[in-house]
Amino acid sequence: MKPADECLLKSRFAAGRLNDVVLGMAKDRKDHIRLQGWVNLLQIGSFSAPEGLLEWIIDRINPELGEFRNQRNNTSILFTKDMFVKVLGLPPGNRPVVLTGKHQESAHREFYKIEYNHGRRAPIHHAIDLLDNGKLDEETYFRTFFEVALGTYLCPGTGNMLPLEYLGSLDDSSQVKDYDWGAHILQNVMSEVDAFQKKKANNMLQNEPKKIWVGSCLPVLAIIYMDHLDFPESCLSAHHIDYSLPRASHVSDADFKFVMKHDKSRLTLNAHSYGARPFRPFHMTPYANQHAPFGHQPHQPPLVNDPEPPEPSNIPVPNELPDFMIPIIEMHTQLWAKDIEDTNTMLMKKHSTRMFTFARDVISAMKNHTTPTPSFASPPRDASVSILHQPEGSASKATPETQFWNEAVEIAQEVERSKEKSSCQLQMHHTSRATTSAQTNKDQGAPTAPSHEEDHTASHEQELAASRELDQGPSVEHARCGSFQQEPDAAPKELTHTEDNESNIVYTIGTQTQEKKNGKKRACLGLNEANAIKKVKANDDSKEAYYKFILNKCVKPPKKGEKRFDCGVFTMLHMKHWEGKILQPFGMVHTKRIRL
Secondary structure, three states, X not given: OOOOOOOOEEEOOOHHHHHHHHHOOOHHHHHHHHHOOOHHHHOOOOOOOOHHHHHHHHOOEEOOOOEEEEOOOOEEEEOOHHHHHHHHOOOOOOEOOOOOOOOOOOOXXXXXXXXXXXXXXXXXXXXXXXXXXXXXXXXXHHHHXXXXXXXXXXXXXXXXXXXXXXXXXXXXXXXXXXXXXXXXXXXXXXXXXXXXXXXXXXXXXXXXXXXXXEOOOOHHHHHHHXXXXXXXXXXXXXXXXXXXXXXXXXXXXHHHHHHHHHOEOOOOOOOOOEOOOOEOOHHHOHHHOOOOOOOOOOOOOOOOOOOOOOOOOOOOOOOOOOOOHHHHHHHHHHHHHHHHHHHHHHHHHHHHHHHHHHHHHHHHHHHHOOOOOOOOOOOOOOHHHHHHOOOOOOHHXXXXXXXHHHHHHHHHHHHHHHHHHHHHHHHHHHHHHHHHHHHHHHHHOOOOOOOHHHHHHHHHHHHHHHHHHHHHOOOHHHHHHOOOOOOOOOOOOOOOOOHHHHHHOOOOOOOOHHHHHHHHHHHOOOOOOOOOOOOOOOOHHHHHHHHHHHHHHHHXXXXXXXXXXXXXXXXXXXXXXXXXXXXXXEEEEOOOOOOO
């Protein structure tokens, strides 16, 4: 297992290797390459982008859009063909690059192949040896040199082999500069970025972070990102970055170290987390300047945001005013101040007059026209017409909104029925209590009005009793029978008010949570231990008998011609509502032959 902050990117980009080939090249060979318009390949620097910085940039690129975006400081870079042209110093061609397949015929493919690693392949070191021998003609030498440049610098692959698929574009050395190499390399880079992101995500899912080899010219992304960073002048005094074009000829490893030091994020412990520096405006980057002709790149100084000097004016400006001009200037200054004050006063008066007229007109209009008071209540919804009385066959077209209203109407109707039942019981209770009180007063011979305290206590006790009945819900007997409705023939039970019931009532305040819990406990009193399911521990003999006789002889259907003994007679499962028992099987098992 590798550490989480260790970079997984591995690249075959080797600008230093191409630089070594150029250093050992003869002058006439360089002149021929310069004549074909590829002088910038002879001036590249020996650099390599750090893998940690490069991987951090690649992780934040959208390959489909070709855009880098850092969500932390909301900065973005849109990679274009012109950027790649200015970084690599490519000629401005417009013909699409011609690629040949592995099995297509080519007059030069076998020239670069040798026996290598149990097969005929074209390693880069073999092409470098051909260049060092000096026995090649100019066309073959340029073709071989360009193949080495493609395999190490412009479009390297994941191996140390020459990209022979580009031989179709190298038949004529004078036409190589006419191809659109900038657009091709940009497309190749984004393709490799997409491949790396998918491989990295797959490795993370499998929890196996291993090295991933990626091709193409990926350091161009790091160079473009570096050119967009805005560094303070204090940092630039310690290190100077040369922004001259082409960028690949002036960049160095020290530039990347400088970027990694000052752009590293201090908010995380990850060794490769960047994006601390902001971006400078695009017009201050090297990619906003006009592209100079290839082969004649002028030296471009570093871009610094210095203010431009003002243009010289032909009007003479005296150093001091003459004495006779000073009183005139002071007088006109005072007059101008008085004019501004008078204008402000006039505008304030105009504004006050206009607002007074506006308010008067509004008040008179409101007295003559009476407008109804706006109501913010929602209009009533006729649920019985729109939902309950739907035609047949319309249930399949119900939407989540109609389903919600159906459920809401059902709940509302259930609540109304519960309220009516509760009010009916309370009314009967009051009637019986009034009858009992009248009978008592009649027996005593004198009507006695109840005191305020007794009436308040009785009403409070009645409310508690009614709420306890509602909290308990339907009785246990009704629950066992599976019905919550009262039989039509049965007479309603009269509520009796005794001293024992009054003494057992507990005065509570709030939602009466304890009463609800007690009601649930009382509803479960019918489930005693005799009706509970008991677990029996089975031994090896009972298991063997069960698998031998029940599963093999009874559950599985008999085969053709198979004779089975009378093990037991089984019937189907029946539903039974009796003392809380549900789904009890009925069957007769011969207990003398088999015992479980």
